[in-house]
Amino acid sequence: xxxxxxxxxxxxxxxxxxxxxxxxxxxxxxxxxxxxxxxxxxxxxxxxxxxxxxxxxxxxxxxxxxxxxxxxxxxxxxxxxxxxxxxxxxxxxxxxxxxxxxxxxxxxxxxxxxxxxxxxxxxxxxxxxxxxxxx
Numbered sequence: 001x002x003x004x005x006x007x008x009x010x011x012x013x014x015x016x017x018x019x020x021x022x023x024x025x026x027x028x029x030x031x032x033x034x035x036x037x038x039x040x041x042x043x044x045x046x047x048x049x050x051x052x053x054x055x056x057x058x059x060x061x062x063x064x065x066x067x068x069x070x071x072x073x074x075x076x077x078x079x080x081x082x083x084x085x086x087x088x089x090x091x092x093x094x095x096x097x098x099x100x101x102x103x104x105x106x107x108x109x110x111x112x113x114x115x116x117x118x119x120x121x122x123x124x125x126x127x128x129x130x131x132x133x134x135x
Contacts, residue, residue: 073100074130
């Protein structure tokens with residue numbers, strides 16, 4: 001036969017031997033007396049006040065700005081390095097836009113400044129193909 005174990009809360013059930021917990025006002029009085037910071041009776045009730053030094057415009061991340069939707073997006077599946085994926089995720093969390101927006105900006109910069117493609121006819125052909133897929 002298994003040994004009967006005493007419940008962990010069994011000691012709390014016997015209220016005759018236990019003294020009741022102090023009220024928040026009593027705790028505040030004792031803390032003020034011990035720390036040497038006596039409070040006035042009106043200030044004994046605790047209030048949650050966040051100082052302005054804690055809340056600053058630098059600590060609050062700006063709300064992400066919605067990107068203007070000028071054209072529909074086409075799904076893209078690709079494999080990138082975990083380091084680049086992590087950088088994209090961190091930038092999107094910091095309010096720089098979504099991962100797709102960041103990739104679009106990086107690709108725009110690359111094709112406008114580094115690898116300039118001048119074959120606009122082929123680009124237009126691909127755009128019409130992708131336009132059919134989006135519908």
